[in-house]
Amino acid sequence: MSNITPRSTVRAFQCACGASFEITTYSTVNVTLEPELLYRLLAGTLNVAVCANCGRKAASAQPFIYHDMARGLFAYVHPDANLPEDEREELLEHLRDVYDQAVAESERLEQPSAGGRHNSVEPRIRRRLPYDDALKRISPDAPPMQVIFGMEDLMALVESLLDPEEKLGRVVLSTQASGARERTRLASVATRLAEQAHCLIEIEDLPAEYTVIIYGSRARIRQLNTALKLIGQR
Numbered sequence: 001m002s003n004i005t006p007r008s009t010v011r012a013f014q015c016a017c018g019a020s021f022e023i024t025t026y027s028t029v030n031v032t033l034e035p036e037l038l039y040r041l042l043a044g045t046l047n048v049a050v051c052a053n054c055g056r057k058a059a060s061a062q063p064f065i066y067h068d069m070a071r072g073l074f075a076y077v078h079p080d081a082n083l084p085e086d087e088r089e090e091l092l093e094h095l096r097d098v099y100d101q102a103v104a105e106s107e108r109l110e111q112p113s114a115g116g117r118h119n120s121v122e123p124r125i126r127r128r129l130p131y132d133d134a135l136k137r138i139s140p141d142a143p144p145m146q147v148i149f150g151m152e153d154l155m156a157l158v159e160s161l162l163d164p165e166e167k168l169g170r171v172v173l174s175t176q177a178s179g180a181r182e183r184t185r186l187a188s189v190a191t192r193l194a195e196q197a198h199c200l201i202e203i204e205d206l207p208a209e210y211t212v213i214i215y216g217s218r219a220r221i222r223q224l225n226t227a228l229k230l231i232g233q234r
């Protein structure tokens with residue numbers, strides 16, 4: 001069963017351990033519209049399904065668009081850093097075709113309309129701007145599109161654009177209690193805290209230990225730590 005939305009796809013996934021769960025794969029990652037995706041990327045959980053039953057990870061091999069409007073980063077990302085040279089060439093060729101089509105489309109919009117008045121649609125793509133395989137400028141206002149191979153390269157680039165307080169922070173809560181009640185209680189407390197602080201959680205439910213990782217910006221995690229201390233004092 002699958003459910004398709006413009007930016008992401010949700011589908012059922014069966015882990016090798018037998019557990020089944022839903023995974024969300026993003027084809028467009030716009031961190032300006034969905035800031036939590038920035039922290040999924042930095043935590044290594046963007047387009048990665050983590051099995052809550054055994055901890056196994058399954059990464060999506062699907063390319064995606066990464067867009068950070070505020071920091072001026074617009075990239076086409078292929079998750080495979082070791083893509084063979086011929087496949088890279090083929091991909092760049094395809095992107096060039098897509099780009100040319102977009103330019104042609106934009107130039108059609110630029111033509112005066114039949115009524116003799118100029119079309120009021122502002123052309124967004126201009127052919128005259130220079131571009132090459134790796135760097136394409138789509139409009140004077142938009143940042144150039146970069147082509148990135150490998151999640152690690154994307155992570156390093158994104159990290160370099162962040163202020164110290166915006167970088168990834170995390171809090172790890174865990175219990176060695178094997179009872180379901182204790183574990184459920186920890187999960188619900190962590191979920192509530194994470195929601196209040198606009199952070200995300202990742203759960204590792206292993207027989208020996210139950211771990212909840214809360215992650216988000218360092219600034220948010222600091223707020224959360226303060227809240228945890230207050231709970232501890234009560």
Ligand SMILES: [Zn+2]
Nearest residue numbers: 015017051054
């Ligand atoms: Zn599993």
